[in-house]
């Protein structure tokens with residue numbers, strides 16, 4: 505497995521506004537799209553895949569409105585390998601397009617009803633048109649992970665000949681594991697003729713791992729969505745890929761992570777897909793500590809049980825009292841509340857905390873703890889609600 509060379513520039517192409525909005529039932533208003541685009545741009549995301557102009561006038565107007573914001577990020581649209589789709593993108597004002605074609609035999613036969621030769625000819629036609637309009641082009645290899653890798657290499661050669669800028673390897677159905685993703689992308693990196701982009705889906709829960717594997721194997725562009733929104737089980741989550749690059753790969757990207765939670769909540773609301781409390785990196789409770797040994801460890805030195813500081817992504821730490829608590833965690837909580845008890849009283853209180861937590865199947869609030877300190881033997885009398 506290769507280390508990620510520090511001289512490589514890895515570009516995030518975030519597709520919250522395209523694949524994210526393709527999530528069944530999700531629609532962003534123009535105002536929401538602008539807020540999301542602005543926030544992504546401000547934190548340093550390099551590219552935004554921002555819509556599908558072929559859908560019609562309203563989508564074109566929203567892409568145009570994003571273009572008019574004058575963001576630093578490159579705006580790119582999704583297009584079939586069809587001249588009229590690309591024309592619609594030009595009409596919307598973007599200077600970069602993803603030109604997508606199904607590349608697996610399954611799709612070529614059973615979706616397009618065509619042949620590999622048709623795919624090559626269609627790509628050629630679309631590229632000639634796009635390049636005659638000076639567009640930056642990523643070739644979108646839909647269903648690449650089920651395609652013949654040598655056919656993909658052939659497509660990159662056609663792409664290079666007609667001026668395409670990169671090839672997007674798509675695990676469209678999210679069927680890959682990181683090891684095979686690595687092997688495929690590595691093969692294309694060594695034998696293909698274009699820089700690579702990876703687009704991974706989460707159907708087997710491996711989108712982020714596969715995105716990282718693709719980068720390790722040589723892809724310089726990676727697709728993400730905020731909260732991992734996207735078709736079916738979603739895409740690789742922006743916040744996960746960025747934090748994994750920093751902490752799993754020792755290769756931080758130039759992204760301001762402090763606004764991840766703000767961005768996550770914005771997209772959660774706009775998509776009507778609230779963010780689960782346990783969502784990796786941005787879930788409200790992913791820095792909550794209840795278990796005795798963990799709480800003790802965190803109180804002594806947070807890095808004992810936290811991979812990074814919660815403030816780095818805009819979260820805060822919660823110390824929770826419940827069934828699994830230990831004496832140090834309880835003592836610390838009491839001290840924060842201005843209560844000082846001897847060790848034997850703390851031990852007794854801890855047993856009461858356990859009983860309450862088990863009986864009511866939850867943790868204890870501060871006022872319940874204070875009530876318990878005042879009335880240590882009256883368990884049912886100290887509980888809220």
Ligand SMILES: CC(=O)SCCNC(=O)CCNC(=O)[C@H](O)C(C)(C)COP(=O)(O)OP(=O)(O)OC[C@H]1O[C@@H](n2cnc3c(N)ncnc32)[C@H](O)[C@@H]1OP(=O)(O)O
Pocket residue numbers: 523526556558559582583584585586604605606615616617646676735
């Ligand atoms: C894996 C992905 O996420 S790819 C992105 C998919 N995103 C979307 O589909 C969302 C937006 N899509 C749309 O608004 C519409 O589907 C449109 C505007 C693109 C096309 O609409 P319609 O013309 O009504 O066609 P419809 O979607 O029903 O069918 C798709 C047609 O495009 C063809 N097609 C599909 N992909 C491609 C491609 N990459 N290149 C060329 N043709 C394609 C299909 O074979 C079918 O053609 P047919 O009519 O000859 O059978």
Ligand SMILES: O=C(O)CCC(=O)C(=O)O
Pocket residue numbers: 523602603604605643644645646647672674675676677703705
């Ligand atoms: O660019 C493409 O070809 C399709 C991208 C995509 O959304 C996918 O394959 O899942």
